[in-house]
Amino acid sequence: MLWYIPFLVSHLGVAAYGMIALANSLVMYGALVRTSLDVSITRFLAIDLNTGNTVSASGTFNTALALSVIACSALLVPVGILTYFLPALFNLPAGLERATQFLFASVCAAFLVTILSSNFGAASLIKHRFDLRNIVNSLTLLTRVGIIALCFTVWPATLWHVAAAFVISAMIGLAGDVVVWRRLTPELHLNYRDIDRHHFRALSNLTGWSAVNQTGTLLLMQVDLLIVNAMFGAEMTGRYGAVLLFPALIHMLTEAVAVVLSPAIMARYAEGDIDGMRRIARHSVKLLGVALALPVGLLCGFGAPLLHLWLGPEFTQLNVLLILLVGHLAVNLAIRPLAYVATAFNKVKVQGLLTLALGFANIGLAIALARWSGWGVAGVAAAAAIVWTIKNCLFLSSYCATLLRFPWWSFYVPLTAGALGTLAVAFAGRFVSQLWWPSNWLALGAMAVTIAVLYSIIAYFLCLNRLDRELLWSILDGRPRA
Numbered sequence: 001m002l003w004y005i006p007f008l009v010s011h012l013g014v015a016a017y018g019m020i021a022l023a024n025s026l027v028m029y030g031a032l033v034r035t036s037l038d039v040s041i042t043r044f045l046a047i048d049l050n051t052g053n054t055v056s057a058s059g060t061f062n063t064a065l066a067l068s069v070i071a072c073s074a075l076l077v078p079v080g081i082l083t084y085f086l087p088a089l090f091n092l093p094a095g096l097e098r099a100t101q102f103l104f105a106s107v108c109a110a111f112l113v114t115i116l117s118s119n120f121g122a123a124s125l126i127k128h129r130f131d132l133r134n135i136v137n138s139l140t141l142l143t144r145v146g147i148i149a150l151c152f153t154v155w156p157a158t159l160w161h162v163a164a165a166f167v168i169s170a171m172i173g174l175a176g177d178v179v180v181w182r183r184l185t186p187e188l189h190l191n192y193r194d195i196d197r198h199h200f201r202a203l204s205n206l207t208g209w210s211a212v213n214q215t216g217t218l219l220l221m222q223v224d225l226l227i228v229n230a231m232f233g234a235e236m237t238g239r240y241g242a243v244l245l246f247p248a249l250i251h252m253l254t255e256a257v258a259v260v261l262s263p264a265i266m267a268r269y270a271e272g273d274i275d276g277m278r279r280i281a282r283h284s285v286k287l288l289g290v291a292l293a294l295p296v297g298l299l300c301g302f303g304a305p306l307l308h309l310w311l312g313p314e315f316t317q318l319n320v321l322l323i324l325l326v327g328h329l330a331v332n333l334a335i336r337p338l339a340y341v342a343t344a345f346n347k348v349k350v351q352g353l354l355t356l357a358l359g360f361a362n363i364g365l366a367i368a369l370a371r372w373s374g375w376g377v378a379g380v381a382a383a384a385a386i387v388w389t390i391k392n393c394l395f396l397s398s399y400c401a402t403l404l405r406f407p408w409w410s411f412y413v414p415l416t417a418g419a420l421g422t423l424a425v426a427f428a429g430r431f432v433s434q435l436w437w438p439s440n441w442l443a444l445g446a447m448a449v450t451i452a453v454l455y456s457i458i459a460y461f462l463c464l465n466r467l468d469r470e471l472l473w474s475i476l477d478g479r480p481r482a
Helices: 004-012 014-050 054-084 097-126 130-154 159-184 197-221 223-243 245-258 261-271 274-301 303-310 313-326 336-344 349-372 377-403 412-435 441-463 466-476
Strands: none
Touching: 004 014, 004 130, 004 223, 014 054, 014 097, 014 159, 014 197, 014 223, 014 261, 014 336, 054 097, 054 197, 097 130, 097 159, 097 261, 130 159, 197 223, 197 349, 197 377, 223 245, 223 313, 223 349, 223 377, 245 261, 245 274, 245 313, 245 336, 261 274, 261 336, 274 303, 274 313, 274 336, 274 412, 274 441, 274 466, 303 313, 303 441, 313 377, 336 377, 349 377, 377 412, 412 441
């Protein structure tokens, strides 16, 4: 998908592309509702299905679906208000105000559809059918990209085409999730009579605190583009938004792997197998850190030639920004499995309150670094990296270690492996690119592959022990074993 961003930029222009990134960033604040509902239904439905309680599972599913409908209805009002006042709130390119409003409304509509589809998509997650889950996700993405490419080929490129593609692809995703749900969980049926107060109260409580946690997370991860737009304008928003593709890809890669661990952790909690949860948590954090060190290190080491070849020489100066955006991810994303541990224990209240507080701290630090330190947009990225590392490394790792009855510092050692791996790959890439500047994609790819092969061999045989390797192969098989 690396061609997709240059394709949009070349057809729409940097400023117009920035509106797509801005719309996605704004909608992510509403996505906290979907993510919070996902956390609730996945936890309770996984426990019900793993214990064989079909009656409770049906109540959980139908109550969660009712909650989703209520949430979608409630979100229609703020979506309408924000769409109407969008030109007054943000720096929009001249002449594209109406198109940007339509784009934002369409992205919001697509998001509301995904809130509903996530209830059906939980079945593929709990049943370990990640092949079907990935087919639906891929079909949704290909539909959106295909419609945009077709429209841009047949007609002059506009944001209206992008808006239509978001809505159509979301409907395709909903249809796919429903089909998979019917196949994997035939014991579940749509029945409003199964909605009950007990499930509603339990789901609402976990959803509420998960929403608090997700609000803080979004203030850490998604506020940067809004600050850049307010302080530096639409043109810089487009440049910043283009570079954001790389951390977004790493997030997607991590989620594709880490999501395999969620049903395994929930199943062990349902069975009372705390020792199994401890083994999965300890080894998965190390595995993710070591694995993420490779793409993160390559992006840090080859950032300048990559941006030069991908977007043009005028983007090479954003190399430092790219390093700040991705350099910390090998450590911060390696913590992802521990979030499932906190959810399994239904201990998200303290985590949510602290994350929310740190989210607001991130806004203040980002504005301070961007305005008064002279760092410009790099200050916005640096603030997120600093605060996010404090949240994950100092708090979440220690908190989950306590829940699992580990010493509070137990996860620092596996996290160190990912940090050292990132530094090694990054320095190797920077050294090689300084000696022989890659003038084309073939040369850049050859350098990256060489470093990747060497790192993979060293990491597999020297950094991972036998239990790490066993968990690695079980994750690749789609069924993690403790």
